[in-house]
Amino acid sequence: MNADLEDLQLRLQHRFSHLDLLRQALTHRSFAQDHNERLEFLGDSVLGLCVADLLYERLSTLPEGDLSRVRANLVKQETLYNIAVKIALPNYLQLGEGELRSGGKKRPSILADALEALIGAVYLDGGYAAACSLVRRLYDAVEINPEMAAISKDSKTELQEWLQGRRMNLPAYSVVATLGEAHRQTFDVECAIAALGLVERGLGASRRAAEQSAAAAMLQVLQQRGL
Numbered sequence: 714m715n716a717d718l719e720d721l722q723l724r725l726q727h728r729f730s731h732l733d734l735l736r737q738a739l740t741h742r743s744f745a746q747d748h749n750e751r752l753e754f755l756g757d758s759v760l761g762l763c764v765a766d767l768l769y770e771r772l773s774t775l776p777e778g779d780l781s782r783v784r785a786n787l788v789k790q791e792t793l794y795n796i797a798v799k800i801a802l803p804n805y806l807q808l809g810e811g812e813l814r815s816g817g818k819k820r821p822s823i824l825a826d827a828l829e830a831l832i833g834a835v836y837l838d839g840g841y842a843a844a845c846s847l848v849r850r851l852y853d854a855v856e857i858n859p860e861m862a863a864i865s866k867d868s869k870t871e872l873q874e875w876l877q878g879r880r881m882n883l884p885a886y887s888v889v890a891t892l893g894e895a896h897r898q899t900f901d902v903e904c905a906i907a908a909l910g911l912v913e914r915g916l917g918a919s920r921r922a923a924e925q926s927a928a929a930a931m932l933q934v935l936q937q938r939g940l
């Protein structure tokens with residue numbers, strides 16, 4: 714394991730002062746109780762801010778709405794999965810036997826979540842600057858251009874833009890429940906807009922998918938109410 718972790722640190726170009734953070738980032742909930750979901754939660758926010766900073770610098774003429782759509786494409790599961798595969802992240806994951814048998818090391822949701830957990834671990838280990846340096850290295854080979862804004866919006870992005878256009882705070886997403894076996898989980902996520910007193914829920918095979926489902930449900934309610 715130590716040799717593997719050494720190799721991964723070379724790939725990330727970040728040497729951990731607290732190696733336990735790296736181990737935790739690589740541990741799926743099916744393997745141990747000390748798993749990576751809290752780091753994933755943190756890394757998701759750090760990633761969003763770092764990518765926003767990167768886009769603000771590179772796409773200086775793009776308006777806010779287009780920047781939001783480009784960012785949505787850069788932090789979506791498919792993009793994170795491709796980056797995770799490129800750095801050989803599946804080789805380092807710790808999964809339970811059931812998850813391994815069901816092909817967990819190739820599952821996009823698991824790899825995307827683990828990559829976010831890694832970013833969260835680097836943030837805790839080395840601070841914001843170290844985390845953003847990692848994000849920039851990870852996205853070096855990802856093509857970033859204004860045309861990405863033309864790709865159809867997902868539900869979370871559409872809801873975010875609806876709220877921003879009315880100068881309202883972004884929705885809050887929270888996992889209400891996790892159902893099923895560790896290798897066959899269904900996430901129940903709540904989407905809340907405090908200013909409107911609205912709460913909707915969605916289900917999905919990953920946290921991201923459930924958030925999209927909850928956002929879609931919220932958009933439907935807003936449309937029905939003529940808001």
